[in-house]
Amino acid sequence: VVFHPRLVGGSPDSVFWQKYLQPLLTDPSRPCAVLRRSVDWQREAMDCMERAFRAVVNEIPGYEFKTRAALSEMMYLLVTRAPAMRAVPKKALRSADRIKTMLQFVQTHYAEDLTVEQIAASASISPSECLRCFHDMIGTTPNQYLRGQRLQRAAELLCGTTLQVTAIAAQCGFEDSSYFARSFRQLYGCGPTEFRRRTLRAGQ
Structure with a gap:
């Protein structure tokens, strides 16, 4: 969120x-x-x-x-x-700044064909350091976070627009509609069409 x-x-x-x-x-x-x-x-x-x-x-x-x-x-x-952390190492503060920069970059460019190298470059660090920051700070990988952002945006479009599912998939960076449907089901427990039907019914 x-x-x-x-x-x-x-x-x-x-x-x-x-x-x-x-x-x-x-x-x-x-x-x-x-x-x-x-x-x-x-x-x-x-x-x-x-x-x-x-x-x-x-x-x-x-x-x-x-x-x-x-x-x-x-x-x-x-x-x-939320408790304070005693004597926060400078390395931890630096990692926090970097992850914020990279998360913002992903949130802005999620619909593009992003690579780990591009995400790392947004914070002026190497791909390996990018992977370490994501793992240590939010417990996931850049690609997993990117996919989550795309799926979250897709869920918003399913509920707030009348766009076709294939159009939403493409607009959110998914070139393969089948992969989009599988990924969506893994996260939300149902396919995109059923998700739209359920949320619209719940809002009536």
């Missing part, structure tokens, strides 16, 4: 931004937060993310408010409960 912090923090002079968002975003001792369902508050934060995502996908009446409310609740949990 990717969103601009101002969605919940408002303008830089707002109390939400100054009291909660800015301290969290600029704290070098908290470059990231790992969430596990075995921890109560972390499970609650993950549930908030799920509610926000579903609200956007289903576009239920007032979904903008519901999305912002769920994300605000999640951010409050992170601000008040």
Whole structure:
């Protein structure tokens, strides 16, 4: 779930931004937060993310408010409960900066025919260092993250447009419609057509 912090923090002079968002975003001792369902508050934060995502996908009446409310609740949990890391090594901070740059690059260019070399070049590092950053920081590979971004965008288009499935696949960077359908089923538990039918029915 990717969103601009101002969605919940408002303008830089707002109390939400100054009291909660800015301290969290600029704290070098908290470059990231790992969430596990075995921890109560972390499970609650993950549930908030799920509610926000579903609200956007289903576009239920007032979904903008519901999305912002769920994300605000999640951010409050992170601000008040996420522990700081003692003596964060400079290498870890450097890796955090690099992964942010590469994630943003993927989110902007997900529909293109990206390679690991291109993703690495966006952060001015080698492909091997790129692989290490992805593995250490978010526990996946660049290609797996790229595929996830493409599938997430495809899910949004399935629910928010009337484009044909093949057109959505191509628009999201999938040249092979069969591969797109298999990948979509692996992530969402059903094919693209069934996913569209279910979400539209749920929104009625």
